[in-house]
Amino acid sequence: MTTSSPQAGPSRVLGTVDAVAIGAGAMLGAGVFSVFAPAAEGAGAWLPVAILIAGLVAYCNAVSCARLAARHPESGGAYVYGRERLGDLWGYLAGWSFVVGKLASCAAMALTFAAYVLPGWERPVAAAAVVAMTAVGYRGVRRSTAVVKVLLAAVLAVLAGVVVAMLASGRLAAVAEVDGLGPWPGSFGVLGAAGMVFFAFAGYARVATLGGEVRDPATTIPRAIALSLGGVLLIYLVVGTGTLIVLGRERLINSTAPLVDVVRVAGLDWAAPVVAAGAAVACLGALITLLMGVTRTTAAMAADGHLPRVLARLGGRHGVPVYAEALIAAIVVGLVLFTDLAGAISFSAFGVLVYYAIANASALRLGPDEPRPPLPVPLGGLVGCVVLACSLPLGAVAVGAAVLAVGAALWWVRDRLSARAGE
Template sequence: MNTSSPRSGPVRSLGTADAVAVGAAAMLGAGVFSVFAPAAEGAGAWLPVAILIAGVLAYCNAVSSARLAARHPESGGAYVYGRERLGDLWGHLAGWAFVVGKTASCAVMALTFAAYLLPGWERPLAAAAVIVLTVVGHRGVRRPPVAVWSLLAVVLATLAAVVAAMLLSGRLAAVAEVDGMGPWPGSFGVLGAAGMVFFAFSGYARVASLGGSVRDPRTTVQRAVTLSIGGVLLLYLVVGTGLLIVLGRERLITSGAPMTDAVLVAGFPWLVPVVAAGAAVACLGALLTLLSDVSRATAVMASRGHLPRPLALRRGRHAVALRAQVLVAAVVIALVLTLDLAAAVSFASFGILVHYTVTNASALRLGPDETRPPLLVPLGGLVGCVVLACSLPLPVVGAGTVVLALGSGLWWLAGRLPSRD
């Protein structure tokens, strides 16, 4: 993306197609390759309903984020929105939840990459991937439009190959013969599954924050949000439903690499390396960017005294917060060595849902002259985030609550220590 001098401001060089590609590429990462297995355990045959709920919630959150970004263009997302609209504590909790949720997301991406590339060696390979990408990220991360389009093309081609294999297998035509799906799983089963699937949509925030980079931002961002989330939702419905039918619930919920198992069951074993390569590109591309994002968010919170200030120190030609990078990488490695994929997905979703709870609450405070979205959008997003977060597995909700309490304690402690600004 081209930029001009500080005097003239950024060049608004992205059109609708570029903005849609940015949003779709951010969403089509590790989630589509990993979330359907743990989600199917709770939702069973109602997995498509869980996907639909997650997509609608993602749309509400994206609209709220876009309207807030227009009023608060500085970087920080809900960390800024919560502080400006609700108070310092809420901003801190939003930032803390972002760091926690996205750190767990990094673990999901690393584990998914390893599960597709080298089954049986997931943990050591995932840890090695985190180390390598942290070293690469030390030089700074940039994603020009051509890289976004290339990544999106690879992932879409991989998913198209999987869908084609499932269609050609003939199993999708025999829906009525598929057994083992189980009865109605209950509201918590479907909503908990929706909370997990929500993880696969979480990259939509990138398109919601493109206001300073697109032509005619008022219409382009809204159009890009609708098109990117709508397109990804349709793709997830096709892929998730196909996996459920082709593999059946019991095999799907025990699969570490559902796409690989699907092409094997469909009778196309030669597609296994293609699927593994596509999953690796999607996961590593997203992981490289997200490690940088989490480190940057950690450094920003540290610079404001909400985390230990040494984490804010930036060094080198690329002004990278090295200590924050090392700390984030160490935590991610600890997670991949201790959590399984389902637990990592659930914990990541919990943190992200809390983050967007603050976003929607902040959007409710927008005035009529501040392009406030229709009341149903932030209200639905707020209620949806709370409900889905509380519907996740009970151990995850309990652990997440403890982590949020720890974050609140850090905020309280920071307010009582003398400032060294």
């Protein structure tokens, strides 16, 4: 029987290895298998530069989040930071951006998984994946993290195999043959590509949203973010640059499964199904961590009264926010049934960038007696997030701004009703 208690709290069960696995598992999702094709269309031969720009912005965001998490070791991430450092509205907008953006991201991961597993049946398979990963999350964060570790190990093995295929193709030794990539694409082309690549990086600070479940958060969170981000940046540079060289720009931008095409160019057709399976596994690993993060932010907002308080109740033997998990799963299932992958990715990127912009602004408010990062870090992260958000397709920016306005209006109505009730 499910029980709930307002006195219950999440258990601090995650160590450094667990936290690194959550961060890396979130980053090594569908993005590494799909993002390089659209990014190469905008950046061309400058794709590695776009990856580095995205990684630099991610690093600034990660440092800001790590310092804030050390000062505010609670579940909720930038929702908590914005509330404590900038005011209730900004914290609410951070949480709102995170939740709506990550709902779209969950749908994107589920749809990508389904496209690899059973083409033609994407929507029902994606819905089934969401339900299954929610069930895993219900077993508690420790068991969920164990699954993430297994999935991450499988994905790393597949990516290592792809790199071997790149070397076997012989094209890495003939970089000069990669021509026709076009001249400097302009700042907007590179920044647009960086914005898309940033979507693939977006899980680096996922552990910050689980601050209430991490042992020794002041030490574990900064270390885990740095290790997971640094390792994944290296992987993206190797895989992205290698894919560009092996396939060339034109074939890469027209490829729906670039890493599968890489092994085929190397003459390893038998490995194509293995790479496809690795893509599916990566999506599951990212999906489960996404569901964990958005559920806990939803629960944190509900505990503060910004969402129905029932969503904050913890239940079951594992002390998870069961009502929030059920609601999030239902919304994501609805999204995978009625939206498309491209729209989900664009909207998710906008929401994530707004979320981290507020996190960096919060870090700027840390005092001299607190773990304040050097000024260029949060300032660079804030500016970088704004620039990359504006580089996204106009439709995504317009819809994202409209959703933010709706969120702000809901906060204003609640604030006015609370003020009247207190009179």
